[in-house]
Structures are given as structure tokens and as C-alpha cells.
Amino acid sequence: MNWDIAKKNFYRQGMRAFLNVLxxxxxxxxxxxxxxxxxxxxxxxxxxLVATDVGGGHYRVPGFDILSxxxxxxxxxxxxxxLLKLSDKDKAEVLVQQGQxxxxxxxYPVQIRGVSxxxxxxxxxxxxxxxxxxxxxxxxxxxxxxxxxxxxxxKKGDILTLKWRDxxxxxxxxxxxxxxxxxxxxxRVDDGxxxxxxxxxxxxxxxxxxxxxxxxxxxxxxxxxVEFQTxxxxxxxxxxxxxxxxxxxKILWAILMILVCTSVFNTQILNIFKRQKEVGTLMAxxxxxxxxxxxFTLEGALAAIWALVIAALLGVPFFIWFQGVGFDxxxxxxxxxxxxxxxxxxxxxxxIFYSLLIVVFLVVMAAWLPVKKIIRLDPTLALRGRAIx
Amino acid sequence: MKAAFIKTSVVLVCLLTLVAPCVAxxxxxxxxxxxxxxxxxxxxxxxxxxxxxxxxxKIRTLxxxxxxxxxxxxxxxxxxxxxxxxxxxxxxxGKLWMYTPxxxxxxxxxxxxxxxxxxxxxxxxxxxxxxxxxxxxYAASVEKMEEFEGVQCAVLHLVAHDKxxxxxxxxxxxxxxxxxxxKEERFAKSGKILKRILYKDYKKIEDRLFxxxxxxxxxxxxxxxxxxxxxxxxxxxxxxxxxxxQSILKR
Numbered sequence: 358m359n360w361d362i363a364k365k366n367f368y369r370q371g372m373r374a375f376l377n378v379l380x381x382x383x384x385x386x387x388x389x390x391x392x393x394x395x396x397x398x399x400x401x402x403x404x405x406l407v408a409t410d411v412g413g414g415h416y417r418v419p420g421f422d423i424l425s426x427x428x429x430x431x432x433x434x435x436x437x438x439x440l441l442k443l444s445d446k447d448k449a450e451v452l453v454q455q456g457q458x459x460x461x462x463x464x465y466p467v468q469i470r471g472v473s474x475x476x477x478x479x480x481x482x483x484x485x486x487x488x489x490x491x492x493x494x495x496x497x498x499x500x501x502x503x504x505x506x507x508x509x510x511x512k513k514g515d516i517l518t519l520k521w522r523d524x525x526x527x528x529x530x531x532x533x534x535x536x537x538x539x540x541x542x543x544x545r546v547d548d549g550x551x552x553x554x555x556x557x558x559x560x561x562x563x564x565x566x567x568x569x570x571x572x573x574x575x576x577x578x579x580x581x582x583v584e585f586q587t588x589x590x591x592x593x594x595x596x597x598x599x600x601x602x603x604x605x606x607k608i609l610w611a612i613l614m615i616l617v618c619t620s621v622f623n624t625q626i627l628n629i630f631k632r633q634k635e636v637g638t639l640m641a642x643x644x645x646x647x648x649x650x651x652x653f654t655l656e657g658a659l660a661a662i663w664a665l666v667i668a669a670l671l672g673v674p675f676f677i678w679f680q681g682v683g684f685d686x687x688x689x690x691x692x693x694x695x696x697x698x699x700x701x702x703x704x705x706x707x708x709i710f711y712s713l714l715i716v717v718f719l720v721v722m723a724a725w726l727p728v729k730k731i732i733r734l735d736p737t738l739a740l741r742g743r744a745i746x
Numbered sequence: 747m748k749a750a751f752i753k754t755s756v757v758l759v760c761l762l763t764l765v766a767p768c769v770a771x772x773x774x775x776x777x778x779x780x781x782x783x784x785x786x787x788x789x790x791x792x793x794x795x796x797x798x799x800x801x802x803x804k805i806r807t808l809x810x811x812x813x814x815x816x817x818x819x820x821x822x823x824x825x826x827x828x829x830x831x832x833x834x835x836x837x838x839x840g841k842l843w844m845y846t847p848x849x850x851x852x853x854x855x856x857x858x859x860x861x862x863x864x865x866x867x868x869x870x871x872x873x874x875x876x877x878x879x880x881x882x883x884y885a886a887s888v889e890k891m892e893e894f895e896g897v898q899c900a901v902l903h904l905v906a907h908d909k910x911x912x913x914x915x916x917x918x919x920x921x922x923x924x925x926x927x928x929k930e931e932r933f934a935k936s937g938k939i940l941k942r943i944l945y946k947d948y949k950k951i952e953d954r955l956f957x958x959x960x961x962x963x964x965x966x967x968x969x970x971x972x973x974x975x976x977x978x979x980x981x982x983x984x985x986x987x988x989x990x991x992q993s994i995l996k997r
Contacts (some may be wrong), residue, residue, distance in 0.1 A: 425858055462968035464863075518966050522861070523935060525909045530934035530966065 359648065363655035366628075373624055374660060380620050380702045381664030382574065384613040385716055386387065386672040388708055393676075394456040398743070400703045403592065408417030408480045409543040412572035412722060416440060416583040421569055426455050429523065433567040437528030437580050440571045449476035453559050453569040456521040458533070458551060460509045468550045469521060471558030478574055483552055489536075491556045496714050501594070502547025506538040513538050519551065524563040530560075543695040544717055546707050595695070609668060618723035625727040628653065630745050635643040636731055646732040647652035653731065661717045706713015748791040771854050773900050773922050775886035781925040782918070783879040785954050790985055794978035799867045802969030808865065813985045817879060821888070821989045831863065834995055837875045841895070845995035867972040868964040872912055880904065880918075883911055894928050896920045924948075926955050939965050951979050 361593060367374055377605050407413070421432035433452060449472060456469040474480065477664065482500065489498045497519060499512055511517075511533055518531040533551070541547035558563050589596060611632060639649055683699035730745075738744035790813075798807040808830055824833040832847035841862065845852040860872040879884075884904035894900050899919040906914045915937070919929040925946055931951040932941040942965055946956035960974040988994055 444937050445977065457966075459966045462966065464967060518938070520934070520940075526912065527906075527909060527914050528861075528912050528940065529936055530940060531936045532938075595990045 359652050359655060363652050363659060366632075366652070368654045370624070370628070370656075373627070376670065377620050377660045378663040378667055381415075381444075381617045381716070382667035382670060382671060384617050385664060385668040385713065386625060386675065387613060388610055388634050388712055389668075389672065389704070389718070391609065391702045392680075392708055393415075394605060394700065395599065395602055396703035396705055396708075397684075398602075398686075398696065399596075401698075401700055402595055402599075402695050403588070405542045406592050406595070409546050410479065410542060410572070410694070411588050412478050413577055414572040414588055415572050415576045415586045415591060416577075416580060417570040417586055418446070418568075418582075419584050423453070426466075429455055429569065430524075430562075433564055436568050436571050437568045437582060439577065439580060440573070440583075443573065443577075445475040445485065446497055447574040449473060449478040449572040450555055450568045451570050452555055452562075452564065454558065454562055456522055456551065458509065459518040459520070460482055461517075461594055465509050465548070469519070469551055469553060469558060470546070470556040470727060471553045473555045475740060478572055481546065481552065482537065482541065485537040486552070486554050489554060489557075491510055491554075491560075493531075493557050493560065494582065496532045497557055498536045499533045499563070500537045500539050501535060501551040502539055502541035502544075502550065504541070504544055504547045505550060506535075508548070509691035510698070511535050511538065511605060521561060522736045523561070525609050529561065542698065545695060557669055564571045579735045614719055617716070617720055620704055621660055621720050621723040624660075625653065625657055625724050628656070629731060633734070633739045634742050636734060637736050637741075637744065640734065640736035642739060646650060646734065650725070650728050650731050652681075653723040653728035655719065657728075658717075658721045660724070664720070665713065665717070757875075758801070773888050774901070776881065778900065778920055778922060778925065779881040779884070779886040779902060779918075781929055782927055783881045785925055786927075786956070787817060788814075788954070788981040792980040792983050792985070793976050793977070795976040797867065797973065798863075798973040799865065800969075800971050800973070801866060806866070807842070812991050815985060817876075819990045820875070821994060826955055827913060832997070834989070836992065837989060838936050843870055843992060843995055847997055849997060867986050868962045868967070868970055869972055873941075873962070880916075883907060884916065889917070892919065895929060897921050899928060901945060914997050920995045925953055926957070941965060950979055952982065954981065 416436070418432040419429070420433050422428065436450065452471040454466045458465040458467045463534055472483065474483070486498055499519070501509070507511060515535045516532050517535075518530055518532040520528065523529055530716065539552075540730045546552075546589060553561075559567065570586075571583075576587075579585070636649055637714075640646060680701060683701045686694075686698075686700050688698055735743045756838055765835065767769050769975040774940070782837070789943070793812045793814070795810060797810060799808065800805045806827065808827065809825045810822050811825065812820060812822040818837075818839050820835075820837045822835040824830045825828055834845040836843045836845075842855040843852050844855055855871050861870050862925040863869070864871045864874050871944075886902045889901045889903040892899055898921075899995045900922045901925065902918045902920055903917060908930075913932040914935045915933040917931045917933070918927050920927050928944050931939055932943075934940050944961040944963075945957035945959075946961065947960055948955045950956075954975075956979055958976045960971040
């Protein structure tokens with residue numbers, strides 16, 4: 358009975374009801390889109406970092422900090438036997454040293470990274486290094502990323518000087534041949550990085566068997582002499598950034614919800630103002646004020662339900678289409694985000710369900726708040742249209 | 747007449763060709779290196795000079811006063827330009843402290859920081875604070891005799907005793923008569939040439955011949971050079987003890 362009255366009243370509102378529904382539906386679509394895009398961004402960034410740098414975590418020399426290049430040379434060691442026993446698809450030994458590159462005889466400080474050629478844990482475009490032997494011949498073969506090549510004006514086949522220090526601190530320099538300019542998805546392994554064969558870097562720096570870290574597929578428990586850094590620790594800065602983004606998105610979401618609630622609230626106020634004679638009549642005929650409140654609240658709830666329907670009708674095709682084209686973030690290649698390709702939204706059903714639940718609850722609350730005053734209305738005043746001024 | 751002249755010339759050339767290596771062999775390279783050190787290293791000295799840094803686009807001139815005691819202690823005070831005025835550097839043993847009035851803080855430049863370029867010059871802090879005599883750090887041998895700027899020089903090939911020495915090999919063009927170095931080249935472990943230093947304007951100060959200009963060139967870079975000009979040089983002067991104390995590193 359309540360439902361039928363509420364339905365009739367709701368449809369009678371016409372354009373006002375439609376606009377309410379539309380605003381709420383568009384807000385729901387924006388909300389889901391925003392959340393899914395952030396999820397997609399995080400998922401892809403994590404995937405890229407894991408594939409190119411982090412693996413399942415690093416067993417690092419204690420004290421090693423990638424942000425303190427002057428200390429890299431003090432933090433290398435020979436890894437534990439238990440790490441060395443791992444197969445090449447489960448581990449990647451990495452040695453990082455400071456160096457200076459001289460493209461066009463200009464100084465360019467670089468990070469020299471040596472990675473074992475046998476490893477398959479990390480996905481790096483270093484195939485052209487594999488054809489070189491363990492011994493360095495006339496020139497040192499090296500690979501740089503696209504971003505690094507653009508910044509340092511390098512191209513495949515260039516020969517230039519690389520300077521570094523050996524383990525004892527003696528300065529050394531040799532010519533390096535850029536054997537490839539690889540497309541690194543992750544700018545952290547591209548910008549300012551020169552990739553060498555691990556055996557070459559070890560012999561260049563007199564650090565036979567030494568590493569800065571060993572990336573592993575799975576955590577192997579505590580190991581003497583090294584400390585484990587999880588994926589979360591290794592991408593802590595990115596996660597902090599995304600957390601901040603989520604905070605920002607919540608602000609945007611709150612603004613959208615305020616707009617939706619204001620619209621519903623406003624409609625309800627207008628409803629009881631315009632329909633106070635109707636309310637008075639119902640009360641005079643014996644209808645309980647609580648029931649009238651329920652009817653009016655149901656009208657508001659109908660707006661939320663229709664909003665869900667419209668959001669589904671408009672949103673689902675949009676999301677399906679967007680999942681196909683994605684969101685181009687090529688401009689981020691200039692930043693340090695480990696994403697260069699198109700982002701695809703990652704829809705999380707649980708997250709969507711809870712978000713919708715919150716939206717419906719807020720809309721119902723926004724519908725109930727203005728009409729709860731009906732309980733205190735004087736029927737005689739309401740009948741004369743003077744109860745609410 | 748003409749035949750006699752040709753004969754004499756041939757004999758002379760032969761003699762010179764035979765004699766030159768003999769001269770090279772006769773020179774005691776290590777002794778010569780020690781004599782070089784004796785000439786350059788004084789127990790106490792004061793230098794007022796200019797560091798002219800040419801990075802290929804811009805030339806900056808820094809003026810400084812330096813007090814040095816032996817090979818291990820030195821104190822420098824930069825007087826100009828305005829940007830560097832008041833900057834102080836104190837070297838004691840293997841440590842170097844730098845004070846900048848703008849930050850009013852002293853920084854210990856140690857370890858790997860010593861390898862950075864000093865104030866954008868072709869010298870690293872490490873080059874600047876070289877604290878060992880060449881004759882102690884290197885084993886010398888005469889590579890050849892070669893004319894350099896009109897002077898017949900012994901080219902000394904220096905090989906480091908210790909594998910921790912920054913430059914594992916060097917070459918020095920030394921005048922064996924005056925015991926002065928005219929040119930020096932520093933090499934990477936691989937043998938690649940890295941730096942060239944020209945010693946010019948030798949003048950007699952007391953009983954020493956001392957260069958008044960040193961030109962440093964980082965050969966891996968293009969169009970850069972750093973010239974160190976010494977305007978005032980005084981040997982065996984009294985240096986106040988506070989100059990070699992960290993308390994000097996303040997405004």
C-alpha cells in the first residue's frame with residue numbers, strides 16, 4: 358500500500374524526479390569509474406614493478422638504499438648459498454654501482470646495473486647482451502632504456518666512455534657500446550640506468566660473486582647477512598602516492614554525494630511544502646504521521662533505486678567500451694610512475710557493492726531528513742497550507 | 747764539402763740516437779721523483795691564488811687563500827665570487843670539511859663524496875686534497891726521453907704501489923736537469939687517459955722552482971679546463987694552530 362502510493366507520487370513529480378535520478382546515476386557512474394581507474398593504475402604499476410624490478414621482494418644487503426648512490430659501493434656482498442641454489446626463474450642477482458657516462462663528452466651520472474643473463478624472473482629487454490661472452494673484449498656492451506636514450510641523446514651503436522670505481526676505489530674507464538635501446542615499461546629501471554651483464558660489472562669492479570640484492574619470486578624466510586624487503590616496502594612511495602590519490606578521490610566523491618543529497622533534500626522539502634494540504638488530508642483521514650513519513654521517504658528511496666537502474670543502463674555499456682580503449686597515460690612516462698602504457702580499469706565487485714550501498718543509504722537519509730518534521734505537523738494548519746512556511 | 751757535412755750530420759744523428767736511450771737509462775726515475783717531491787712539497791706554505799673554471803660555456807674565477815702543512819693538513823678560504831665568498835675547506839688527514847656561510851654549516855666530505863667535482867671544476871675534492879707524495883705512492887720508471895715545449899724531458903711512468911690509489915698509473919714529463927715536472931697525465935686502471943695537468947710559469951722562490959700556473963683538463967669532457975694560478979707563494983711560514991682546527995669553520 359505504502360509502496361503504491363509512494364510510486365504514484367514519485368512518478369507524478371515528473372522532471373524533478375528524473376533530474377534527481379539522473380544526477381544520482383551519473384554520480385554513481387563517476388564513483389565506480391574513479392575507483393576502478395585507481396585500482397587499475399595500482400594493479401598495473403604493481404605488475405610492472407614486479408615484472409621489471411621487484412619480483413616477489415628483494416634480499417638486500419642491510420643498509421642498502423637506492424636513494425643513497427654514494428653508499429651503493431659499501432653495500433655489496435656474496436649472497437648466501439640458499440639464495441644461489443634457487444633456479445634462474447626464481448631469482449635475479451643484481452649489482453648496482455655508481456658510474457659516469459660521457460655522451461658527447463658531457464658528464465652524465467648513471468646507475469650501472471648488472472643483472473645475470475640467465476635469470477628469467479625479471480622481464481627486461483636485455484637479449485642483445487646475451488650474445489656477448491663473460492670476458493669483456495674491446496668495449497663493454499650495455500643497454501639503455503628509451504627514456505635514458507632520449508635524455509642522454511644515445512642510440513643503438515653509439516660508443517662512449519663509462520667511468521667507475523673498482524672495489525678498492527681505483528678509478529677506471531672504458532668505452533661502452535650501446536647494443537640496444539630497450540623499451541622499459543618502468544622508468545625506475547630506465548631513467549639514468551645503464552644495464553650491463555652481471556659478470557662484466559663484477560669483473561669491472563673486482564666484485565666477483567657480489568650483489569647489491571637478489572630479487573626472488575617467493576619469500577624464503579630470514580637469511581643471515583641479508584634483510585628481506587617486501588613488494589610493499591619496495592613500492593612504498595608509489596603506494597603512499599596512491600593512498601593520497603584515494604584520499605583525493607574520496608573528497609571528490611564526497612562533493613558528488615553532497616550534490617546528490619542536496620538535490621534529493623531540496624526535492625523533498627519542495628514536496629512537503631507543495632503537498633502539505635495532501636499531508637493534512639491524510640492525517641485528518643486518520644493516517645498515522647509515521648506512515649506518511651515512510652511514504653515520503655520511500656519516494657526518495659525510489660529515486661535511489663531508479664538511479665541504480667539508470668546507472669546500470671548507462672554505466673555498463675560505458676564501462677565495457679572503456680575496458681576496450683583504456684585510459685592513455687603516455688604523459689606519465691616523463692614522471693617516475695612505473696606505467697607508460699594505457700590503463701584499464703579494474704572493477705572490484707565488493708568495492709562497487711559497498712559504494713552503492715553507501716550511495717543508497719545517503720539518498721534515503723537525504724529523503725528522510727526533511728520529511729521527518731511531518732510527525733509534528735498540525736493537521737488543521739496543514740489542511741490550510743500554513744503548517745510549513 | 748757537402749759530402750763532409752752530410753757525413754757529419756749522419757754521425758751526429760747516430761750518436762744522438764744512441765745517446766738518448768743511454769740518458770734515459772742513466773736517470774734514476776725513483777730518485778728523480780723524490781727530487782720532484784722535495785721541490786714541490788714544503789713543510790709549511792701559503793698560497794694566494796685564483797681558480798679559473800672554464801666549463802665551455804662560462805668562465806668562473808674563484809680567489810682563495812690556502813695554508814698547507816706537510817701533505818696532510820690544509821686550510822683554504824675562498825674570497826670571491828660573492829656566491830662562494832666565505833667558503834672554507836679544512837683538510838686533516840683523509841678528511842675534508844667544508845663550511846659554507848650561506849647555510850652556516852660545516853659538512854664532512856668523506857668517502858664517495860670526495861670523488862665529486864669540486865665547485866664544478868675539472869678537479870675532484872680528492873684531486874684537490876691529494877695527500878701523498880708521488881715518490882711514496884708510485885714506483886717510477888723512465889719510459890722515454892721526449893721533447894716537450896722545447897725541453898728534453900724524461901717521461902716517467904708511475905705505477906701505484908697500492909691498489910687503493912685512485913689513479914693506478916700516471917705519466918710525468920720531467921726536466922731531469924731542473925727537476926721540475928712540466929706535464930702530467932693520469933690514467934684509469936684500463937689505461938684510458940683521464941686527466942692532463944700542465945705545470946707552467948715556473949719561478950724561483952727561495953731555493954725552489956715552483957709553478958705559478960697549473961692547468962687541469964678532464965679529457966673525458968669537452969671544452970672544459972680549470973686553471974689554478976698562484977699569485978703569492980710563501981714557504982716555511984708560521985701558520986696559526988687554529989687554522990687546522992674545526993673551530994675555524996664558522997662565520
